Amino acid sequence: MTRILPRKDVVIVGLGWTGAILANELTDQGLDVLAIERGPWRDTATDFNIGYAQDELRYSVRRDLFLQPVVETMTMRNDPSQKALPMRDFGSFLPGNGVGGAGVHWNGHTWRFWDSDFKTKTNLASRYGAARIADLQVEDWGVTGAEMEPYYDQFEYLAGISGKAGNIKGQLQQGGNPFEDARARDYPNPPMEMTYAPAMFAEAGRSMGLHPFPTPSANMSRSYTNPLGITLGQCTFCGFCERFGCANYSKSSAQTTILPVLMRKANFEVRTNSEVLHVDLHADGKSARGVTYVDSSGEEYFQPADLVLLCAYGLHNVRLMMLSRIGRIYDPNTGEGTVGRNYCYQTNAGTQVFFDDKNFNPFIAAGALGQTIDDYNGDAFDHGPLDFVGGSGINCIPTNGRPIGTRPTLPGTPKWGSAWKKATVQGYKSTLSFSAQGSSYATRNNYLDLDPTYKDRFGRPLMRMTFDFPDNDIRMSNYLSDRMEDIAKALGGKQYSVARLKKGWNSVPYQSTHNTGGAIMGTDPKRSAVNTFLQSWDVPNIFVIGASAFPQNAGKNPTGTVGALAFRAADAIRNHYLRNPGAPLVQA
Amino acid sequence: MRALRITLAFCALTLALGPALGADQADQIIRGGDQAVLGDCAGCHTQPGGRPLAGGLQLETPFGALIPPNITPDRDTGIGNWSEADFRSMMRTGIGHEGVRLYPAMPYPAYTRMTDQDISDLWAYLTTVEPVSNKVEANQLPFPFNIRLSMAGWNMLNFSEGAFTPDASKSAQWNRGAYIVQGPGHCGTCHTPKSILGADKDSQFLQGASLQGWFAPDITGNAQSGLGKWSQDDLVKYLRTGVNAHSIASGPMAEAVENSTSKMTDADLTAIAVYLKSLGPGGDNAQPAKPDQARMVTGEAIYRDNCSACHGGDGAGAGALFPALTGNAIVAQGNPETLARLVLAGSQAVHTDHAPTTPSMPSLAWRLQDQEIADVLTYVRNSWGNAAPAVSSGDIAAVRKELTQ
Numbered sequence: 004m005t006r007i008l009p010r011k012d013v014v015i016v017g018l019g020w021t022g023a024i025l026a027n028e029l030t031d032q033g034l035d036v037l038a039i040e041r042g043p044w045r046d047t048a049t050d051f052n053i054g055y056a057q058d059e060l061r062y063s064v065r066r067d068l069f070l071q072p073v074v075e076t077m078t079m080r081n082d083p084s085q086k087a088l089p090m091r092d093f094g095s096f097l098p099g100n101g102v103g104g105a106g107v108h109w110n111g112h113t114w115r116f117w118d119s120d121f122k123t124k125t126n127l128a129s130r131y132g133a134a135r136i137a138d139l140q141v142e143d144w145g146v147t148g149a150e151m152e153p154y155y156d157q158f159e160y161l162a163g164i165s166g167k168a169g170n171i172k173g174q175l176q177q178g179g180n181p182f183e184d185a186r187a188r189d190y191p192n193p194p195m196e197m198t199y200a201p202a203m204f205a206e207a208g209r210s211m212g213l214h215p216f217p218t219p220s221a222n223m224s225r226s227y228t229n230p231l232g233i234t235l236g237q238c239t240f241c242g243f244c245e246r247f248g249c250a251n252y253s254k255s256s257a258q259t260t261i262l263p264v265l266m267r268k269a270n271f272e273v274r275t276n277s278e279v280l281h282v283d284l285h286a287d288g289k290s291a292r293g294v295t296y297v298d299s300s301g302e303e304y305f306q307p308a309d310l311v312l313l314c315a316y317g318l319h320n321v322r323l324m325m326l327s328r329i330g331r332i333y334d335p336n337t338g339e340g341t342v343g344r345n346y347c348y349q350t351n352a353g354t355q356v357f358f359d360d361k362n363f364n365p366f367i368a369a370g371a372l373g374q375t376i377d378d379y380n381g382d383a384f385d386h387g388p389l390d391f392v393g394g395s396g397i398n399c400i401p402t403n404g405r406p407i408g409t410r411p412t413l414p415g416t417p418k419w420g421s422a423w424k425k426a427t428v429q430g431y432k433s434t435l436s437f438s439a440q441g442s443s444y445a446t447r448n449n450y451l452d453l454d455p456t457y458k459d460r461f462g463r464p465l466m467r468m469t470f471d472f473p474d475n476d477i478r479m480s481n482y483l484s485d486r487m488e489d490i491a492k493a494l495g496g497k498q499y500s501v502a503r504l505k506k507g508w509n510s511v512p513y514q515s516t517h518n519t520g521g522a523i524m525g526t527d528p529k530r531s532a533v534n535t536f537l538q539s540w541d542v543p544n545i546f547v548i549g550a551s552a553f554p555q556n557a558g559k560n561p562t563g564t565v566g567a568l569a570f571r572a573a574d575a576i577r578n579h580y581l582r583n584p585g586a587p588l589v590q591a
Numbered sequence: 592m593r594a595l596r597i598t599l600a601f602c603a604l605t606l607a608l609g610p611a612l613g614a615d616q617a618d619q620i621i622r623g624g625d626q627a628v629l630g631d632c633a634g635c636h637t638q639p640g641g642r643p644l645a646g647g648l649q650l651e652t653p654f655g656a657l658i659p660p661n662i663t664p665d666r667d668t669g670i671g672n673w674s675e676a677d678f679r680s681m682m683r684t685g686i687g688h689e690g691v692r693l694y695p696a697m698p699y700p701a702y703t704r705m706t707d708q709d710i711s712d713l714w715a716y717l718t719t720v721e722p723v724s725n726k727v728e729a730n731q732l733p734f735p736f737n738i739r740l741s742m743a744g745w746n747m748l749n750f751s752e753g754a755f756t757p758d759a760s761k762s763a764q765w766n767r768g769a770y771i772v773q774g775p776g777h778c779g780t781c782h783t784p785k786s787i788l789g790a791d792k793d794s795q796f797l798q799g800a801s802l803q804g805w806f807a808p809d810i811t812g813n814a815q816s817g818l819g820k821w822s823q824d825d826l827v828k829y830l831r832t833g834v835n836a837h838s839i840a841s842g843p844m845a846e847a848v849e850n851s852t853s854k855m856t857d858a859d860l861t862a863i864a865v866y867l868k869s870l871g872p873g874g875d876n877a878q879p880a881k882p883d884q885a886r887m888v889t890g891e892a893i894y895r896d897n898c899s900a901c902h903g904g905d906g907a908g909a910g911a912l913f914p915a916l917t918g919n920a921i922v923a924q925g926n927p928e929t930l931a932r933l934v935l936a937g938s939q940a941v942h943t944d945h946a947p948t949t950p951s952m953p954s955l956a957w958r959l960q961d962q963e964i965a966d967v968l969t970y971v972r973n974s975w976g977n978a979a980p981a982v983s984s985g986d987i988a989a990v991r992k993e994l995t996q
Contacts, residue, residue, distance in 0.1 A: 048937055048951030053900060054958040226909050234911045234948045239900045251900055252912055252950055263949050267942060 005295065005303045011037045014294050014308035016279045016323065019104020020562065021548040021569040022314035023257035023265060024161075027231075028573035030271045032581065037306065038271075039296050041074070041278040041315075042101030047258055051107075051248030059405045063246045068108050069093065070100040074278075075319070078454040079510045081471040083335060089457050089465060095509065096516040097246075098316045102275060105316065105516060106256045106562070110245040110370030110402055111221030113164045114559035115155045115567075117184050118148030119382040123444075123555060126382060127392050135392060139475060140345060140445040142554035145526040145535040148184040151567055154574070156187055158566030159219075162255035163227035163235050166190035166219035180216045180375070182383040195224045195238065200363045200435045201374040204399035207493040213378045218400055219563070220371030221255040231264045242403035244370025254370065274298070280461060282311050282327035284542060290585060291329075291545050297461070309584060310544050310576070314569075317551035318451070321521035322466040325453050330522075330532050330541040335448050335469075341532040341540075343451035345523045346468065347556040349515040350395070350441030350476045352504050354487040356496040357413055358433045365404030365431065373400030379486050380558045381442065391478040393442035395558040397487060401436060411436065414500045435494065439483035443519070443556040446473045451521045471508050480504040517561050519553035524568075526589075534589040536575035537568060543587045548572050616715065623716025626709050629775040629859070630702065631851035635659040645669070645723035650696055651803050653789060655732035657696050665722035678714045679707070684752055685742065692742040694732075695750070695789065704755035704774035749790030761869075768866025771859060772797075776851075781807040781843065798873040799924055804993055805842045806928040808920045811873035815978060816923045819872060826864035830855070833941030838921060839914045841952070842929070845941035853943040882969050882981040890970025893963050897955060898971075906975045912950050917975040927968055927982045931990040934964050956994070961987040 012034040015022045026036050045051075045068075061067045070093065078087035099105030119126045121144040127136050168189040169179025176189075194217030197205070205215035222238040229235070238253040252259050265271055276299040282291050283305065293307035313320040324342045325332055333344040376397040377383055386392055403409065411434035412426040454467040472480075484503050491499035525531025528540040537552050539545040548569050550561045579588055627633070636644045636659045647659035663669040670678070673688045681687035685699040693699060702710075730737055755774050757766040772778045783791040784800045799809035799816065809817040818826065825835045830852035833840040840848045852860065895904070901913040908915035916922050921929055932938070937954035940946070959967070961984040968987075972979035 046951070048939070048953040052953040054897070054953065054955055226912060228911070232945070232947045234950075236901065236909050236912045241900065250953070252948075263942070264947050267947070 005305050007305045008307070010293075010307040010309070011035050012308065013037070013310045013312065014039065014306055015312045015314050016294065017041070017104060017313070017315035017319070018102050018257065018273050019099060019314065019316075020106040020257055020566060022104070022312070023261040024158075024566065024569040025312050025314060025548065025573050025576075026271055027261050027265045028570070028577060030265065030268045032577050033270070034310075035270045036272070037308070038273040039277050039279050039294065039306070040102055040273055040275045042070075042099075042275065044273075044275045045102045045107060045248065045258065047248065047250065047252060051250045053250040056247055056250035057241060057243040059243075059407050062108075062243075063405065064407060066093075066097060066246065068100065068246070068248065070098040070316075073460070074100070075459060075465075077318070077322075077466040077468050078457050079468045079470070081469070081508060083448055083469055087454055087467045087469070089454075090510050094511040095514045096518055097513070098318065098516065102262070102273065103248075103257045107248050107258065108244075108246050109221070109254075109256075109562060110400070111254055112371045112398075112400070112560040113159065113162065113166075113219045113221050113563040113566075114557075115151070115183060115186070116148070116557045116559060116564050117182070117381055120144075120557045121146055121148055121151065130382070131386055131392065135386075138446065139392070139473065140447050142345065142445070142523065142525055142530060144524055144554055145531075146524075146571075151564075151571070152184070152186060154567035154570040155563060157570045158563060160191050161229050161231070161260050162221050162566065163192055163223055163229055163260070164190050164219050164221055164255075165192040165195050165217075165224035167194045167217050169216060178216060180377050181214050182377045182380065190219060192224045192227055195220055195222060195369060195372045197374070198240075198364070198367055198372060198401065199361075200365070200401045201372070201399045203435065203494065204437055204490070205374040207490055208374070208376050211489065211493055213376045213490075215374045215376050218371050218373045218375045218398060220369070221562075222369040222371050223253045223255075229260055231261065233260055233263050235259050238369050238372075240367050240369050240372065242366050242368035242405065245402055279323065280326070280463070282313075282323065282329060282542075282545065284327065284329070288328065289542060291542055310546075310580075313545065313547045314549065316518075317521065317549040318466065318468075318518050320547050320549050320551040321451050322453075324522055324532070324539075324547065325466070326463055329539055329545060332452050333450050335450055338447065339529075341523070341528070341530065343521050344530070344532070345445035345520040345554055346449050346451045346470060347443040347445050347519045347553065348470060348472075348508070349517040349556055350393075350443050350472060350480045350504060350558075351438060351514055352441075352480050352484050352487070352502040353436060353438040354484075354491055354499060354501045355411055356435045356491050356494050356499045357411075357430065358435070358496045360433075361435070362432045363401065363435060365401055365409060365434075368401050368403050370402045371400060372402075373398060375400075376490075379439075379483055389482065391475045391482065393444055393476060393479045393558065395439035395441035395480070395483040397437060397439050397483070397490065399435070399437035404431070413498060435496070437487065437490070439480065439487055440515075440558055440560070441476065441480050441483060442558040443476055444473060445520065445555045449473070471506060472504060474506075477504055477506060517550070517556060519550040519556040519561060522547045522551040523554040524552040525554060528591045534587070536579075536588050537572040538575070538580070538588050540587070540591060544585050546572050546576065619712050619715045620719050623712035623714065625856075626713040626775060627716055628851055628854045629771055630713070630777065631847055632662065633850045634846050636662050637850075642721070642723045642725070644717075644720055645725045646727035649731065652694075652696055653785075654736045657694055657731060658727050658729050659697075660727045660729045661723065661725045662717060663720050663723045663725075664718050665724050668724050668726045669722060670717070671722060675711065675714045678717070679710050682710050682713075685746060685750070692739040692746075694730075694739075694742060695745070698777035698780040700750055700791065701774055701777035701780060703750075703752050704770070706754060709775065745788060745790075749786070749788055762865075764862045764865050765869060767859065768862035768864070771863055772866055776863070778810065782810050795873060797867075797870065799926065801926060801928055803843060804928070804932060804990070806924055806926045807843070808924050808929070809873060810867060810920075811870045812868065813872035816925060817872060817920060818867060820918050821868075823861070823864040823868050826867060827857070827860045830860050830863065831857070831943075832945035833943050834911045834946040836910070837915060838919050839911070839946075839950075840941040841933075841938040845939075848941045849943060853945070878978055879980040882973050886966050886981065887970050887973065889963075890966040890968070891974075893959070893967040894970055897959065898967065906971065906977075911946055911948060916971050917977060922972055922977055923979045925980060927972070927979075927986050928990060930968050930972075931964065931982070931987050932994070934959065934968065935987070935991055936994050956991065961985075961991065
């Protein structure tokens, strides 16, 4: 028996970064907004209490803040010929759960993608010829870097990003990233003070003619009051960002930048511990009439709404679309259907340099406190003589020195026993790590759909993820490993080890929670699920907001772009959609 | 819907064309609304998130519990069948409709100072509030305090009726400030120590008092425990926003700021500040005895581990987010009750439009023992230029017990 609730103007599925941004913007517009959040309410003083927020066992090892597979998991395989099996535990990536979403426990790397990233397909084809990308299914986003700039700016000022501009209105800025697109103004806060390891990494990079710069960080370099009047505190370098909530109000999240204002509004409500089962469509399938959700007691509700915004984690947005029959599920055999198309990830490889005489004090750290080299990222370098497209940021961001997880040892060290113990004592203080975070380009056979076999606790099919690193991306990553080796040599040290990525994505060891695509944006409804304002082509009173909209992933963390896309969608809804609700903003 | 709109428009037109009295009444109602802000009626008579003035949360007094009644114009459960004369009598003497005697938790000993005009305006406003049917049994007191007639004797002993008398030697601004503080603003209701009968000790006016598990600090000009180090602007900023360089309002003062002072005019806030700054240091400025050095060392270690990440190694805090512990009157009160409460239970800061962050002090009751809290508070109260009496583990235990009851 489903209880029918009073209508709302807007229902938002998920109250993380994008849900909170949209809710705040649309309540400012005077709309009556309800957010439905699967996980619990979370607040700094009670949930990230300074006395236990830094509990590595609870939050990092046992992943207390994350989505548990019993609530929702998915099946995985490397290619369509295999039978997919359910992930019994999340490993390679760790989706968030609860108010604030994964924005609660991120590190805070806050990037802008470049104009060349937004025009991946046309740019690569014109520069290197269409044959170079024949094996790939890359797409243009349908927006330009210049169009995205004001929305990046909005997100960076909301979140108080600490950084150094490299290009203000076309003028290159000393100490910033020379490869970035022009921005209207500098970051709201100066870069964080560098610790020893990234300072040394930057010096080595400069000595090689590379262009290191401070990683743009959502850890506050100083106390900051954002445009909503909400104040964040200066980061204390405690080194408990990723996998943890910040106890010091120093890391931007919905909690520290939006919710104190949003929660006070009479026209906003959040229902926590409530899971949306599907979006309900009218009989013609062309407009949504609300959502059906279930609360923690198992009671089922129908919540009518004029506008439905999917603001869950990107993967969950895609699954909700599939379960709700919004659009058509992608079929790799025919290339038809758009929902589930162009699932991408991130292509990473790490390097460690071992010293005898250095003490990096790794416990003095913050999630985004470090230096980046973008000389080999995106299309910043000429791929003409190379056998791949794409690239990586090379990042020296020693995010933490937590005692359980930080145990660097020389290659060849035994994995346990007294020799291992001795090696970890030596390695803890004197190891410098950096890594290449690479682009992930779409292929025909990397995609998401519904699993034919496995179901969740409500009897709904699990989502099936079919993914392996494309050959292009492996070649890219190995090229970057060579470049990292160059830097490792320049750093000195007695020994180094550089990882080389191989085929066969493994869902067990942690790699990256940067899952993108599946409901990609674009200008052609045959090849994209949403238009360039993230409005569903098929059901125009649904917007699907998140990294699900990325046609492919760049060699950068996605959150900055996710935040900018959220502001862009909000702008389109406020200033265009509401003038003629229910109508498509772009004619197919 | 369209018909309704036309009717409303017609009514508005009639009102606009009505006699001058209509406009006067409208002005009076607006002024009365301002009086309701000055008097913070909502602070007690509205539940958080509840219907305005339809009855409040239970108040704990040393004599037992009282529930602030429904003061909407509902005839059955509010004050809809009161006359203005009833209301005036209640505000002036504590004797309301049909001769019922109020307990002085209703601050009539302060409201008695209000002018006839202000009381009349407030009444005019209250008659326009939306009537809400909500029956409140105000008197939850145990015998013998539940006998309202006993308040006749209380009034005889403790209460003097009478309007505020301006001091002709002072400025109009000072007098306005004094009037608000002593009259409608009823600051002394929390900030003035009480006798064993619960009456204000007038000789210790605004020198700080314990109520509802909080210690309302000294707000005289005392440089150590009071507002001696605050400038007039500091005071105005605090009352308007709840936050200044010295302190962030939380607990009952957060309610007073949210419902009352943040909504006052700048002229009234400045007048209050002028008056409070003119008050001499109440009590004495004697330096307390230096605490035991061993406890200071222990306290410092506990401070570094538990407090310094937010409040800073030097107690300087961080602006609107983490209050400074140096020169903070809450830290320097003789009575450490509020401090103990903040460490044990935590507290959320005030919310105003100017200060929306609402940062929270987390509860550390589960983490620190009474002696550890006593040591760290003793350290905080005697570091960075602070000087206040040492805190004993018994002080902490008493608050812990109260909080767990």
